[in-house]
Amino acid sequence: MTTTDAPATTLDQTAFALEWEDWHRAHEARRADPEGLLAVTAVHWLDQTPRRLDGVPGVWSTGDDGPVVELSADEELEQDGVRIIHRHAFGPIAERAGVTVRSGDVVIEVARRGGQDIVRPRDPAHPYLARFRGTPTYAPDPRWVAHGRFRPFGSPREVTVGSAAEGLQHVYAAPGEVEFELGGEVFRLIAFNGHAPGTLTVLFTDATSGLTTYAANRSLDIAAPDAAGALTLDFNRAVNLPCAYTDHATCPLPPAENRLTVGIEAGEQTPLQRHRA
Structure with a gap:
């Protein structure tokens, strides 16, 4: 790397971190809504x-x-x-x-x-809401941005998953899988439909689950793939579901296929506080 190259790289890293911080600040504000979960x-x-x-x-x-x-x-x-x-x-x-x-x-x-x-x-x-002081996270790092492809099923498949609430099950229509590469290894995750039309959501665990990140699940929203199916997974934006914070949640657990063997050292970590029933 030349001396003239260094400032541009630094600016790119800084802009990436600032954009992530703005996003996460807004996400935490929605989470701590006085009428939220x-x-x-x-x-x-x-x-x-x-x-x-x-x-x-x-x-x-x-x-x-x-x-x-x-x-x-x-x-x-x-x-x-x-x-x-x-x-x-x-x-x-x-x-x-x-x-x-x-x-x-x-x-x-x-x-x-x-x-x-x-x-x-x-x-x-x-009182739990009043005590909430935010969620610890990994530092944002562009190396956890993966590029991949959406591979649709011939028709949506019904996928039954467990729940954070004991004895409960959820059934979702999965439109396909997301394929991506990290560290030279190819992974596939079953994807569910996101909140906005065309977007996707994946639930997953990884080698950090139960250590630095919440044991049961994390979630990642993915923007709609382009016409060729190309998409981007920014694991810096992997977030906890409500069940990481409270026993009064019915969050879905990831499909068995979505248990990654690699450690995703990005995104939100285990909350410091939890409301137990």
Whole structure:
């Protein structure tokens, strides 16, 4: 490397790190939202037996009409600015979908996970949320940016994976695999559809899992591949799922095929704090 080459390389490294820091700061801010998953105080699994739930008004059950709440004369909830009183049936809720209602400052998530209806209150005054001081990470390093290719299946495959919640399973439609190279070795990961159309998400573990990174899973979002299937995996942006922070999460575990033998020393590490049920 010549003397004139050095400043350009340094600037590239600096710009890469600054861009990563801006991204991670925004990601942590969303994670610590006062109504986000770090504010969850409990997860209640509904069945046909009506019962009261800690921190939530009403008597709750579920059945053919989906989740149902029976409110006494001095109780009410609010959904999209509309008061809910007496008996309210939410109707069947689709898998991985949900609605939110309010009781004062507390947001109550009514959702379906792994084929079961749940109620999760989120309290902005939750002490765990107040104690949250961020997530440790590896220093951003361009060597953990891998270029690869999306290899679609002939048709989407149903993939069943475990869950951070004991006894629960999740089923996802996987559109294909992501193939990439690291350190001269080729790897493949089963990919699921991302949040935005065309994007992908991979769940994985690696040789750092349970040592410096969270044991159960990490997640990486991947921008939509180009017309030829080419894509980029920036493992510096590998993040923890909510189950790394709280026992009140139902996060999916990676498919067995997504257990990498190499250590991915990039992205988020094991949180320093955890809310245990």
